[in-house]
Amino acid sequence: xxxxxxxxxxxxxxxxxxxxxxxxxxxxxxxxxxxxxxxxxxxxxxxxxxxxxxxxxxxxxxxxxxxxxxxxxxxxxxxxxxxxxxxxxxxxxxxxxxxxxxxxxxxxxxxxxxxxxxxxxxxxxxxxxxxxxxxxxxxxxxxxxxxxxxxxxxxxxxxxxxxxxxxxxxxxxxxxxxxxxxxxxxxxxxxxxxxxxxxxxxxxxxxxxxxxxxxxxxxxxxxxxxxxxxxxxxxxxxxxxxxxxxxxxxxxxxxxxxxxxxxxxxxxxxxxxxxxxxxxxxxxxxxxxxxxxxxxxxxxxxxxxxxxxxxxxxxxxxxxxxxxxxxxxxxxxxxxxxxxxxxxxxxxxxxxxxxxxxxxxxxxxxxxxxxxxxxxxxxxxxxxxxxxxxxxxxxxxxxxxxxxxxxxxxxxxxxxxxxxxxxxxxxxxxxxxxxxxxxxxxxxxxxxxxxxxxxxxxxxxxxxxxxxxxxxxxxxxxxxxxxxx
Amino acid sequence: xxxxxxxxxxxxxxxxxxxxxxxxxxxxxxxxxxxxxxxxxxxxxxxxxxxxxxxxxxxxxxxxxxxxxxxxxxxxxxxxxxxxxxxxxxxxxxx
Numbered sequence: 001x002x003x004x005x006x007x008x009x010x011x012x013x014x015x016x017x018x019x020x021x022x023x024x025x026x027x028x029x030x031x032x033x034x035x036x037x038x039x040x041x042x043x044x045x046x047x048x049x050x051x052x053x054x055x056x057x058x059x060x061x062x063x064x065x066x067x068x069x070x071x072x073x074x075x076x077x078x079x080x081x082x083x084x085x086x087x088x089x090x091x092x093x094x095x096x097x098x099x100x101x102x103x104x105x106x107x108x109x110x111x112x113x114x115x116x117x118x119x120x121x122x123x124x125x126x127x128x129x130x131x132x133x134x135x136x137x138x139x140x141x142x143x144x145x146x147x148x149x150x151x152x153x154x155x156x157x158x159x160x161x162x163x164x165x166x167x168x169x170x171x172x173x174x175x176x177x178x179x180x181x182x183x184x185x186x187x188x189x190x191x192x193x194x195x196x197x198x199x200x201x202x203x204x205x206x207x208x209x210x211x212x213x214x215x216x217x218x219x220x221x222x223x224x225x226x227x228x229x230x231x232x233x234x235x236x237x238x239x240x241x242x243x244x245x246x247x248x249x250x251x252x253x254x255x256x257x258x259x260x261x262x263x264x265x266x267x268x269x270x271x272x273x274x275x276x277x278x279x280x281x282x283x284x285x286x287x288x289x290x291x292x293x294x295x296x297x298x299x300x301x302x303x304x305x306x307x308x309x310x311x312x313x314x315x316x317x318x319x320x321x322x323x324x325x326x327x328x329x330x331x332x333x334x335x336x337x338x339x340x341x342x343x344x345x346x347x348x349x350x351x352x353x354x355x356x357x358x359x360x361x362x363x364x365x366x367x368x369x370x371x372x373x374x375x376x377x378x379x380x381x382x383x384x385x386x387x388x389x390x391x392x393x394x395x396x397x398x399x400x401x402x403x404x405x406x407x408x409x410x411x412x413x414x415x416x417x418x419x420x421x422x423x424x425x426x427x428x429x430x431x432x433x434x435x436x437x438x439x440x441x442x443x444x445x446x447x448x449x450x451x452x453x454x455x456x457x458x459x460x461x462x463x464x465x466x467x468x469x470x471x472x473x474x475x476x477x478x479x480x481x482x483x484x485x
Numbered sequence: 486x487x488x489x490x491x492x493x494x495x496x497x498x499x500x501x502x503x504x505x506x507x508x509x510x511x512x513x514x515x516x517x518x519x520x521x522x523x524x525x526x527x528x529x530x531x532x533x534x535x536x537x538x539x540x541x542x543x544x545x546x547x548x549x550x551x552x553x554x555x556x557x558x559x560x561x562x563x564x565x566x567x568x569x570x571x572x573x574x575x576x577x578x579x580x
Contacts, residue, residue, distance in 0.1 A: 102560040196541050209539040238546040239539065307523045318500060325501075327573055332566035339578050340501075348503040356502055360512055361519060363500040364488065377526050379536030384529065386537055419518055435540030459540075 003028045004165045008074065008222045011168060015073050018062060022073030022117070026055035029075045029119050033166045036485050039147055041139045042161040044080050045088045046120040051075060054117045071229055072115025077161045077170040080121040081128055081204040082213065084108045087118065091204050092136040093126045095330045095350030105202020106237065107171060107213050107230045114229040119167050123157030126352045127321065128178055128206045130154050131424045134415055135354045142411075143185060144483040145449055149408040152182030152424075158216045159186040164485055169217045169226055173203055175210045176309050177404075177428025180440040183216055184403035184452025187442045187481060189469070190216045191223045192428075194460045195435035196241035199234030205320040207313035208239070210432050219479060220441060220470040224248035227462065243460055251463035252470040257291030259468065260396045266302035267401030267427050267454075276402050279444030279451040284400065286475050287468075297396060299388040304381050305430040306422055311365050311378035312433075317355075318362030324350065357418065382433050389434040393458045398468055402427055403440040403452035427454060437462050441469045442478040450481075488516050 003025045006014065014020035030048055037043055058073035078084060081091045083101035085108070090096045104112070111118070125135035133141040133156030141156045143149040144164040151160040155172025159182035162170050172179040174192035183190025191214045198213045205211060215226035228248050234240040263284065268277055284294050326332035326346025333345030351359070365374035392399060404424055414421045431438045436459055443453035453472070457465035473479050488496075493513045497504045504512065558571050567574040 099564055102556060102563055195539070235548065239541060239543070241541060241543075301529075304526055304529060307525050310519060311523055311526075322501075326566060327575055329564035330566070336576055339576050342576055343501040344503045347501050351502075353508075356504075356508070357512060357515060359500050359502065360493070360496055361516060364492070364496045364516065364520075367496065367499060374520075374523065376536055377531065378523075379538060380531035380534040381526050381529060382537040383534050384531070386540060418515055419522060433537075 004032055004168065006168070007219050008071065008168060008217070008225045011074055012071065015062060022055040022058040022062070023052070025073065026051055026075050026117060029167055033119070036164050036166060039142060039485065040144055040160050040164045040166070041141050042122055042157040042164065042166060043077065043120045044090060044092065044123050044138055044157070047087055047118050051117045051119055058115060058117070069113055069115030071111070071225065073117065074115070075117040075119040075167055076111065077119050077122045077158060077167040078108065079124055079155050079158045079170070079172045081124060081173060082108060082171060083202040083204065084118060084121065087121065089121060090138070091127050092124045092138055093350065093352065093355070094137045095324050097331055099329055103202070106199035106234045108202060110230045110232070116229070122161055122170060125154035125156070126355050127204065127317070128154040128173055128175055129317070129354050129358055131177065131181055131421060132414070133157065134411065135352060137352050140411055143408045144485055145187060146408065149410055149449070150185070152185035152408060154178040155216065156182045159183050159188060159190065162186070162188050162216050162218060163483060165482065169215055169222055171213060171230070172216050173211055173213050174432065175207050175313060176432050177425040179214045179216060180403050180428050180438060180452065180454060181425060183440040185408035185450065187450030187483070188216055188218055189220055189223050189439065189441050189479070190214065191227060191439045191462070192432070192437060193227065193231070193462055194241070194437045196239050197231055197243070197460065197462070199232070199237040199240045201234055201236040207316035208320060209316060210313060220439070220466055220473050221249065221252060223439065224252060224466050241460070246463055248463060248466055252467055254467055255291060256287060256468055256471050259292040259398065261287060261292055261294035262297035262392050262396035262399045263294055264299045264302065264392070264399055264401055265296045266299055271426070272402055272405045273407070273446065275446035276406060276451050279446065280400070280402050280453060283443040283453045283472065286472060287400070290471055290475060294400070297392050297399070299392060299430065301381065301384045301388050302430050305385055305433055306426055308378040308381040308385065309429045309433060310361065310422060311374050312382065314358040314362035315365045315375050316362070318359045318366065321355070321359055326350070354418070385430050386434045388430070389436055397464060399456040401454050403454040404428070407446050407449035407451060431456055435459065437465050439465050439469045441473060442481070443476070444478055445481070488513060488520060
C-alpha cells in the first residue's frame with residue numbers, strides 16, 4: 001500500500017493524524033508521474049516546484065494545528081481548459097502554447113481554498129472537442145489498461161492520471177460526455193453535475209449552454225468530497241445556479257430500498273456491445289438485491305440527440321472561439337499583411353483539424369439562410385429530448401444504463417471518420433442536452449477493459465445519484481481493480 | 486441540403502480560416518456527411534415546440550452597476566503578443 005492507494009477520506013485522516021505528511025504524499029505523486037507518464041502521457045504541464053513548496057507549507061500548518069481546508073495538502077491534476085493563475089493553460093491547442101493565465105478559474109480558487117495542491121495540467125482533446133485525446137496538439141494520452149487504446153475524451157488526461165494512480169483525483173469538464181466517457185474507458189468514477197451547479201468562470205468555453213466541470217476520482221465518496229469543495233454560487237457566471245448546497249458526503253448514508261429505477265430501452269439497443277449490456281444487467285441485479293426495483297422506460301427522442309448536439313455545440317463553439325484572434329493573447333502569426341490577415345493566419349496556424357471542422361459546421365449552421373433549418377431546429381429538438389427526461393423522472397427516481405456503447409477503442413481506429421467518433425457519445429449526449437446530473441462508475445470488465453455504468457438523476461439531485469452509486473460500489477469489487485503499468 | 490466547395494470557401498471566410506485545397510475538399514465531404522446525418526431532425530415535426538437555449542429557468546441576471554476592482558493593466562498585458570504603451574499593438578487597420 002502506498003499513499004496513492006488511499007481514498008481522500010483516508011488521506012485526510014492520515015494527514016491530520018500526521019502519520020503521513022503532505023510532502024511525502026506530494027513526493028509520491030511526482031515519483032509515480034515520473035515512473036508512469038512516459039507511457040501514459042497524461043500531463044501537459046507539471047507544477048512540481050510550486051507543489052513541493054506548498055506541501056511544506058501545509059505540513060507546517062498541520063504541525064501548528066492551524067485551521068485547514070477540507071482537502072488540505074492533497075495534490076490533484078486539473079484539465080488544461082480550466083485556468084490556473086501563473087500556470088500555463090493551453091487547452092491542448094497550439095494557439096495557447098504560451099498562455100499563462102493571470103487569474104484563477106472559480107474552481108481553481110475553490111480547490112486552493114480547500115487546501116488542494118495543483119500537481120499539474122492534464123491533456124485533453126483540443127478545446128475539449130473529441131472523445132479520444134487524439135485531437136490534442138501535443139500528445140495522445142494512453143489508456144492505462146491497454147496503452148494501445150485511447151483513454152476516451154475529452155478529459156482523457158484527467159481520467160488516465162487517476163486510473164494510473166498518479167494523482168488522488170482530478171477535475172475535468174463535460175460538454176457531451178467528456179467526463180463520463182473517459183471515466184468509463186479508464187475504470188474510474190466521473191461525475192457531471194447538473195448544468196449550473198459549478199461555476200464555469202475560468203473554464204475556457206466550448207459550448208456554453210452545455211459545459212460543466214466535475215470531478216474524476218477512484219471512489220464515489222471521493223467524488224462527493226471534491227464536489228463539496230467546488231460547488232456553489234458565483235456571480236461571475238450568470239448561469240451559476242443559486243441553490244443550497246447539501247452535505248454530499250452525508251447524503252451517501254441511507255439505502256436504495258424502494259428506489260424506482262428506469263432503464264431507457266434506447267440505451268440497451270443493438271448498437272451497444274453485448275458484453276457492456278451484460279455488465280449493466282448484472283449491475284441492475286445488484287440494485288435489485290439492495291431493494292430497488294427497475295423496469296424499462298422509453299426516451300423516444302434519443303436517436304436525434306447526436307445530430308442536435310453537434311449542431312448546437314458546434315454553433316456555440318464557432319461563436320466562443322472567435323475570441324482567438326491573435327490580438328490579446330495566444331500565438332500570433334508572423335508577418336501578417338494587415339489586421340484581417342492577422343486573424344486569418346493566426347487562427348489557421350493555431351487551430352487543429354477537428355476544431356476547424358467544428359467551427360466550419362457551427363458557422364454554417366448559424367449563417368444566413370441556414371439558421372432556422374439547423375440551429376433553431378436543433379434547439380427545438382433539444383426541448384423534446386429534455387421533455388423525455390422530465391416525463392421519465394415523474395415515474396422514476398433514477399435512470400440507469402451504460403455510459404458508452406463500447407469499451408475503449410484502439411488509437412487511430414476512428415480518427416478518419418468524425419461521424420463514427422461522434423457516436424461514442426450517443427448515451428451521454430442526451431443527458432447533457434437535458435442538463436441533468438449523471439455519474440459513471442465501474443461495473444465490470446469486458447475483454448480486460450473497464451465498463452462504465454451511468455446513473456442519471458433529477459436536476460440538482462446529485463445526492464441521490466451519489467448515494468445509489470456509493471451503495472453499488474460498496475456492494476461490488478469493480479472499483480478495486482487497478483491496471484498494471 | 487448539401488454543401489459544395491464554394492459554400493465551404495464562403496464559410497471559411499466568415500470564420501476567418503484559411504484552408505488548403507486539400508482541407509477544402511476534405512471538409513466538403515465531411516460536412517456533407519454530418520449535415521446529411523443532421524437531416525434526420527426533419528423527421529420530427531417541431532412546429533409547436535419552443536426552442537431550448539439553455540436548461541435553467543433563469544432569464545436575465547441583473548446586478549447593481551457599481552464600480553469595482555478589475556484586473557490591472559500590467560497583468561492583462563502579460564499575454565499580449567505585441568504591446569506598446571500598455572496597449573495591444575496590431576497592424577494598421579486603415580491603409
